[in-house]
Amino acid sequence: MGFDVEKVRAQYPALGDGRAWLDGAAGTQVPETVIEAISDAYRAGLSNVGGPYASSRRSSGIVAEARAAVADLVGAPDPACVAFGPSMTALTYRFAGVLAHGWNPGDEIVVTNLDHDANMRPWVQLAQRAGATVRTAEIDPATGDLPVESVVGLIGDRTKLVAVTAASNLLGVMPDLKPITDRAREVGALSYVDGVQHCPHAHVRVGELGADFYATSAYKWAGPHLAAVVAADPWSLENLHPDKLKPSPDTAPERFELGTNPFAAMVGAVAAVDHLAGLDTDATGSRADRLAVSRKAVIAHEEQLANRLFDGLAALAGVRRHGAPQSPTTPTAFFTVPGKAPAEVSAALSERGLNVSAGHSYAWELVHALGVGPEGGVRASLSHYSTAEEVDRLLTALDEISG
Incomplete structure (x- = not known):
């Protein structure tokens, strides 16, 4: 495989701060070539x-x-x-x-x-x-x-x-x-x-x-x-x-x-x-051809991480994931910790070096349909530069916060 997540991460200056940037759905970071x-x-x-x-x-x-x-x-x-x-x-x-x-x-x-x-x-x-x-x-x-x-x-x-x-x-x-x-x-x-x-x-x-x-x-x-x-x-x-x-x-x-x-x-x-076309270094041909290969590699990487995240959340008794989709999904999870406000959970995760979003994320009708209301919940959203270690950091921190 020509996709190497550590080599990909090395191209993103912001990722060097040691934090886990698990808020891709709110906006990804930018590689050096774009800057x-x-x-x-x-x-x-x-x-x-x-x-x-x-x-x-x-x-x-x-x-x-x-x-x-x-x-x-x-x-x-x-x-x-x-x-x-x-x-x-x-x-x-x-x-x-x-x-x-x-x-x-x-x-x-x-x-x-x-x-x-x-x-x-x-x-x-x-x-x-x-x-x-x-x-x-x-x-x-x-x-x-x-x-x-x-x-x-x-x-x-x-x-x-x-x-x-x-x-x-x-x-x-x-x-x-x-x-x-x-x-x-x-x-x-x-x-x-x-x-x-x-x-x-x-x-x-x-x-x-x-x-x-x-x-x-x-x-x-x-x-x-x-x-x-x-x-x-x-x-x-x-x-x-x-x-x-x-x-x-x-x-x-x-x-x-x-x-x-x-x-x-x-x-x-x-x-x-x-940059996206070159994420898999084995990709060759036109930009469209290279995108096809690189997108396939990214999807496989993100699916692995998503399964790790979803399985880990399911194993945490103090965390409730909202929705259990049978449809395909992006590597995104929306959850709450009963007894704690979403903003409180997000702040506690931030103190542990984890960037996640809290609130309704402008999915206004959806948060009401799910029964959580405008306070919303916590959203962890992975990107092509996310790692298994970061997912594990999130799960460990949630276990501490919800315990």
Whole structure:
């Protein structure tokens, strides 16, 4: 195997502090190559696009390279499918505004209570303004799974859009998307898939998912704070016309990008995709080929760690893991320690050198469906640079705290 977690970790300066960074779902750390790429872009000089000088031409090239890199990462058919923005939430509001145009009373949208609020609230708010009906697919609260039939059964001839996550940011559950997106397409509805937590832990092929739109955030896969919505094909963007400034470009995907693009962050995103493609040193060929091999190696590594984490939590009498998914999952666990507030548990783990998240993590409907309420719980989320030793440190600390 060309994947060596210790060699991978050595590329991340932040990991040298001795702490266990088990909060990847809140944002991964950044390798040296990404840091240097961003710094070098600033050192070389950046100007806005459209000028006749080198720094302006350089920025135009950066944007093109960033589209191509994200297209490789998620298997988009064309870089012109990729539209950038500051965050998935901002981009989803942007797309909701244009996709909801023409919704009327009697129309329906389908959302799920497994989703991060960023893939629910924008659609719900736009539907309410249009007088359209919101239909919510619900998880099985015992397992945390989102049964396919609970979504498909809500999609009908009046459905205009289906919003569904590819991986829960709280439970890690990865629903079976293809039957959902197939049914949406069958009735003429669009599908908008939140891939923010999915992309870091999968070899993504947008076409195989059947998604009309797939959202991803670079800071969840070792890149800077930059997000993208990827359309299934360029035609999907060509036929959408969001509000924009009169003199700004009217071409797609440019018309979806408000103001000046963050060129240095885009350089960092390219470096992050190149880094991911090289995580397995045996990988060869094009960047897309190397990504396929490296993603497979990462998935195998994370599955081993996830099983170690899930089995270890199950063995701790004083810890309750919420959800026991039968579906595939990302290496993410959501749990509580009865009698202790989640923030208290997170603080106690921090004192022991462990970084984990506490709260609802913006999975607003989900924490209520699970019965834990807005106080939420504790989330441990592993990444490609996590180790078995770090998982064991977490389990030992939880045993002490809950005992």
